[in-house]
Amino acid sequence: MRNEFVVAVAGDVARRLPGTENPKLATGAIELRAREVEILAEAKTPPFYINEPDAPVDEALRLRYRYLDIRREPMKERLLLRSRLVAAIRDAHHRAGFVEIETPILIKSTPEGARDFIVPSRLQPGTVYALPQSPQQLKQLLMVAGMDRYFQIARCFRDEDLRGDRQPEFTQLDLEMSFAREETVMDFVEWMIVEVSRAVVPERPLQEVPFPRFTFEEALERFGSDKPDIRFGMELVDLAPALRGPDGAPASGFRVFDDALASGGRVKGIVVPGLGGVSRSQIDELTELARRHGAKGLAHLSPLADGSVHGPIVKFLGEERARAVVALAGAAAGDLLLIVADRHETTADVLGRLRVELGGRLGLADPDVLAYCWVHRFPMYQWDEENRRWDATHNPFSAPLPEDLPLLATTSGDPYRPDPDDPAGRARAQQYDVALNGWELGGGSVRIHRRDLLERSFALQGHSLEAMHDKFGGILEAFDYGAPPHGGIALGVDRWAALFAYQTNIREVMAFPKTQSGSDLMLDAPSAPDPAQWAELGLRFVGLEKPATG
RNA sequence: GGACCCGUGGUGUAGCGGCCCAACAUGCCAGCCUGUCACGCUGGAGAUCGCCGGUUCGAAUCCGGUCGGGUCCGCCA
Numbered sequence: 001m002r003n004e005f006v007v008a009v010a011g012d013v014a015r016r017l018p019g020t021e022n023p024k025l026a027t028g029a030i031e032l033r034a035r036e037v038e039i040l041a042e043a044k045t046p047p048f049y050i051n052e053p054d055a056p057v058d059e060a061l062r063l064r065y066r067y068l069d070i071r072r073e074p075m076k077e078r079l080l081l082r083s084r085l086v087a088a089i090r091d092a093h094h095r096a097g098f099v100e101i102e103t104p105i106l107i108k109s110t111p112e113g114a115r116d117f118i119v120p121s122r123l124q125p126g127t128v129y130a131l132p133q134s135p136q137q138l139k140q141l142l143m144v145a146g147m148d149r150y151f152q153i154a155r156c157f158r159d160e161d162l163r164g165d166r167q168p169e170f171t172q173l174d175l176e177m178s179f180a181r182e183e184t185v186m187d188f189v190e191w192m193i194v195e196v197s198r199a200v201v202p203e204r205p206l207q208e209v210p211f212p213r214f215t216f217e218e219a220l221e222r223f224g225s226d227k228p229d230i231r232f233g234m235e236l237v238d239l240a241p242a243l244r245g246p247d248g249a250p251a252s253g254f255r256v257f258d259d260a261l262a263s264g265g266r267v268k269g270i271v272v273p274g275l276g277g278v279s280r281s282q283i284d285e286l287t288e289l290a291r292r293h294g295a296k297g298l299a300h301l302s303p304l305a306d307g308s309v310h311g312p313i314v315k316f317l318g319e320e321r322a323r324a325v326v327a328l329a330g331a332a333a334g335d336l337l338l339i340v341a342d343r344h345e346t347t348a349d350v351l352g353r354l355r356v357e358l359g360g361r362l363g364l365a366d367p368d369v370l371a372y373c374w375v376h377r378f379p380m381y382q383w384d385e386e387n388r389r390w391d392a393t394h395n396p397f398s399a400p401l402p403e404d405l406p407l408l409a410t411t412s413g414d415p416y417r418p419d420p421d422d423p424a425g426r427a428r429a430q431q432y433d434v435a436l437n438g439w440e441l442g443g444g445s446v447r448i449h450r451r452d453l454l455e456r457s458f459a460l461q462g463h464s465l466e467a468m469h470d471k472f473g474g475i476l477e478a479f480d481y482g483a484p485p486h487g488g489i490a491l492g493v494d495r496w497a498a499l500f501a502y503q504t505n506i507r508e509v510m511a512f513p514k515t516q517s518g519s520d521l522m523l524d525a526p527s528a529p530d531p532a533q534w535a536e537l538g539l540r541f542v543g544l545e546k547p548a549t550g
Numbered sequence: 551g552g553a554c555c556c557g558u559g560g561u562g563u564a565g566c567g568g569c570c571c572a573a574c575a576u577g578c579c580a581g582c583c584u585g586u587c588a589c590g591c592u593g594g595a596g597a598u599c600g601c602c603g604g605u606u607c608g609a610a611u612c613c614g615g616u617c618g619g620g621u622c623c624g625c626c627a
Contacts, residue, residue, distance in 0.1 A: 058619075
């Protein structure tokens with residue numbers, strides 16, 4: 001008999017003889033005294049170690065033999081954890097009076113967000129279904145249908161490029177509530193998250209309950225991210241006050257800073273504790289990271305124990321101003337102050353990424369802590385210069401804050417002629433995201449339930465009346481029959497499970513994930529269809545245009 | 551669409567122009583040992599170094615292409 005054989009053993013379980021117990025084994029105190037042994041199935045030598053949980057194995061091999069990979073303890077444990085997570089989610093929702101309702105997988109293409117997967121129809125040749133990117137419209141229709149507390153563990157599909165935290169098909173906890181305001185949804189979701197976390201990973205401390213709530217602007221100002229990791233500080237500091245003259249005009253002596261401030265941009269920094277003695281090459285590396293995300297450069301200052309300040313830009317700022325900058329930032333001797341001067345968004349993004357990167361390197365974030373937080377009041381729209389329209393930042397159905405309702409307008413007065421200077425650019429949405437340890441766990445919004453408002457918002461987003469009726473006709477018609485105010489959220493179950501399992505990759509909590517190129521190495525999918533299948537659908541592959549060379 | 555990293559016996563790695571028809575660990579096979587459980591001991595088989603082409607007297611080692619895997623940017627909520 002060899003490893004991985006499937007056997008049936010009949011015998012008696014008995015305590016091991018004194019001296020032969022093995023405390024290292026879970027079953028080390030007992031043994032099975034076999035009377036009969038039957039081999040039910042023999043097994044080939046597996047392509048990798050099953051019994052050594054720490055043995056590294058090439059991931060492609062694990063995916064090819066996923067059924068063997070799942071025999072291994074870590075994978076098995078993660079799938080059990082995920083099962084407990086989903087059970088806890090269902091339990092919490094049922095206790096709160098939510099109804100679980102399944103929605104179809106074969107639906108209609110919608111223009112929102114990502115590229116759709118499409119499925120050709122055999123009964124109606126030349127037409128296609130789309131796989132849902134989320135059950136968004138269907139759950140809103142359920143609200144119209146009077147199912148006032150809906151949830152679903154829903155499979156979603158998006159035909160976009162993959163990442164460690166993105167698969168073409170993934171699982172969302174999708175929920176929607178009628179007569180809900182922002183507070184209603186956030187309060188329930190927060191309660192549910194706490195219940196689920198305590199049930200599934202009771203040993204992991206929650207950093208802060210109730211969860212901190214940041215406005216989008218505040219999150220950007222303090223953490224440079226709309227999904228902040230709040231397990232550690234190192235917050236962004238606005239350095240402008242130390243760089244302006246008595247008249248308020250930029251007067252730092254350093255052109256880069258003055259230009260940024262003069263053109264409406266920002267000069268901000270982060271204090272990296274204890275990194276004052278960093279090497280030139282490490283600074284270069286951080287500068288490279290800053291450049292990759294759009295910054296033109298990265299300045300730094302190092303306060304020394306004798307009260308002086310070192311750094312290449314001291315000669316521009318002057319010793320006195322350099323000291324003022326360092327003092328404003330709160331940097332102490334031995335620390336490193338990293339400074340970015342750029343447009344508001346770039347400054348935030350670059351410093352936010354540096355903060356996360358350095359926080360990770362310095363081990364500032366407690367890996368056991370679960371730090372949930374809310375980010376809300378996102379801008380309704382972002383200007384899309386290419387298509388000359390306002391693009392919904394999150395969900396095209398998101399409702400504006402009541403006080404921002406008047407801003408859903410254009411300068412021209414015609415909603416079908418949007419312009420980058422429209423008041424709409426200042427409108428904020430009743431939109432909220434939950435972040436966990438620097439990952440976006442989910443997001444949702446209060447929806448627009450009035451047809452006239454929806455039409456106006458869609459117009460700003462560049463949807464003509466006809467296009468709107470073609471794409472959203474169903475939901476528009478439904479709203480004519482009386483839609484209750486409603487709102488909801490969707491949380492990434494794969495991400496949640498991964499974070500619970502200390503993983504940085506959602507493949508580790510999925511039984512049968514796909515590779516970065518969208519392949520299933522076990523099933524060898526996707527594969528060319530049988531010619532007969534194509535013929536039945538009236539399809540033929542004509543090839544793709546060759547990309548232009550040179 | 552782009553940048554970068556990886557691809558060597560079954561598995562994980564080392565080697566990074568000749569000393570390599572490739573080393574180590576583990577696994578596999580055979581034998582021995584017998585209260586073993588990451589057993590131990592002895593012996594053995596097993597890779598032409600992802601694939602194609604080039605440079606060179608000579609390539610696992612350099613170059614180009616290609617395929618596969620990964621990380622990231624774009625994309626995506």
